[in-house]
Amino acid sequence: MKSRSPRLECRFKFRGIDRLENPTFARGEHGAPKPGHLNAVAPAEISFLWACTVNKQTGKPEPPAHTGQCTIAGACNQTAPPSHTPPPGEDGQVQQKQKSGDGQPVPPPVDNEKVGNTTVGDLAKVLTNEIGSLSTPNGGDPKELENGDAALANALINNAKKARPNEVAPDTGTASPQLGKAMRDAFTNRAKGGVDPVHGRTFYGTSHIPPSRLHSRPIGNGRQTVYEHFGPFNDSWSGRTTWIYIYNDPGH
């Protein structure tokens, strides 16, 4: 199960404006997108048309069957798309359809915000490389993965702000919609003075070792203790049940 990979193609078009923007869906309570909830940063008064559809039999996107009108801040007058889980692209990641004049996807403006020597958009790619293979198991609570996403997004932000950041996965590839949103939400929340859920911590990992058996990991001069864990999740890479761990700084 790859809940992070695309099954929808959504087309957004500003009314009377040629420029295309790149809003993404927010996961709703049960993992479905919230109708009309868009996290693009743009003037609230701009209204636009959006259309999403998917062939339920083939799972492939189709030309829009319906269009609705909505504002970025307000509610749309159309129903929610049937699923938030799009079909995998060639690289198993999101294929955004919003393109600039040269055919390149247009990132949301917040993606260009600086965090240390990197940007929100690049951190979203790191986040995707690190935990993009995780998904909620059958019967699991999608909120748990959202919390894990948020914790790791904040840990990456904290790390990027350090004078000497720890090495993390490279910012290659494309950010998934969910993890792109998680990173943007974390950044926006912190910029507004919101609480950092990991309280400044920067070290994280994933492991198939359950929390009942993983309380710390050995490091050079002692052990690094676990601060918090999230899971269990399915991991499409290892095929094993996996947890996200946030570690305390060494020596704490």
Add this chain to the structure above:
Amino acid sequence: MKITRTAMKNIALGVLLALCPAATVRSQGQPPKLLFRAAQCLAAKKFLPSSKLPKLTLGYVLDEKSYPGQRVAYVVEYAAPARSNGQVYAVFITEHDGHQVFNIQNNASFVLSKGEPSGVSFVNPPLGGTWTQQRLASTIREIEKQPRFTIPVKDLSPVNESIACEAYTDSQRKRDKK
């Protein structure tokens, strides 16, 4: 001149016997300078598990592709010369003020496991998520195919003056100061 089958076998056996000591020498010969210096830093930062073994059995690869613009030495310390389990370390190498800086950024203990899709099971997990663990697992398998080197523990100190050792376990204050 007709060469008999027995003579052919004897020649082949002779060639094999001549090559075997060479292979042994290669696996136990002088370690590359980079590996030796990385091992010195691992010892200086107390990453090497306390062992009564007088010699370390090490393997390594230098990766200049995974992290764009960066050089990473992945070092494996095997639990014993003939074992396939041990410790893996990611050591980032930079040049600074004429010094070679060895920065230990990750460590984990592993065992090769056919039951794992990656072929590697992390007994003590590394830092990082899927990408990092994929990279470590594939590197461990790659190092497994490379020659092993033995280094006497007593040779690891003092650390060569031309290198500097850093680690993620250093306090942030100390790291910022450097």
